Amino acid sequence: MRKWYVINTHSNQELRAEENLVRQGFQVYLPYFLKARKHARKVDIVKKALFPGYIFVELDPTSDNWGSINSTYGVRRLISAGSKLPSLPDGFVTDLREAKIDQELSDPDLKPGQKVKFLSGPFANIIGSLSHxxxxxxxxxxxNLLGREVKTSVSRFDVTTVT
Structure with missing residues (x-):
């Protein structure tokens, strides 16, 4: 019977492990979110694992040849308890998928260029423009402080939209 199992990956190697396991014919699931990464004055959107260091694989341990998983690039090891493979609870991966975790960075109330007002802190009641x-x-x-634009990062819960 096919069930979902957990694979521990090397640090920041979830995407590599996923790619190599798919190439070997395994059904894998890597829940992720998109994150803005700033580098060299550019902002890139990159995939980040929702569970850093872990991905899920669906297999039947009695009939599938899963021995190659531990020697796959990016994989540290298939989580096991001695010689037994503990599976995830039924419906765990299905529930994750239905929760639509793998979504774009977005908030229906917040859009780039939109005016926002700080709710508290040193900038309380000051209005700014959402960059990203x-x-x-x-x-x-x-x-806009002292005649020039200043960029700051804050929790999205510290601001509200201005209509």
Whole structure:
């Protein structure tokens, strides 16, 4: 019977492990979110694992040849308890997929260029312009302070939209 099992990956090698396991014919699932990465004055959107260091593989341990998993590039080891493979609870991966975890960085209320007002802190009641989403919880806001634009990053819950 096919069930889902957990694979421990090397640090930051989830995508590599996923690619190599798919190439070998395994059914894998890597829940991720998109994150803005700033490098060399550019902002790139990259995939980041929702569970860093782990991906899921569907297999039947009695009939599938899963011995090659531990020697796959990016994989540290298939999680096991001695010679037994503990499977994930039924419906775990299905529930993750239905939760639509793998979504774009977006908040229906926040869009780049939109005016936002700080709710608390040193910038309380100051209005700025949303530059971009950094990740699921942080945003970058442009403020006009002392005659010039200043970029700051804050929790998306520290601002509200201005209509």
């Amino acid at each position: 989403m950094i990740d699921r919880e942080r945003i970058s806001v442009l403020l």
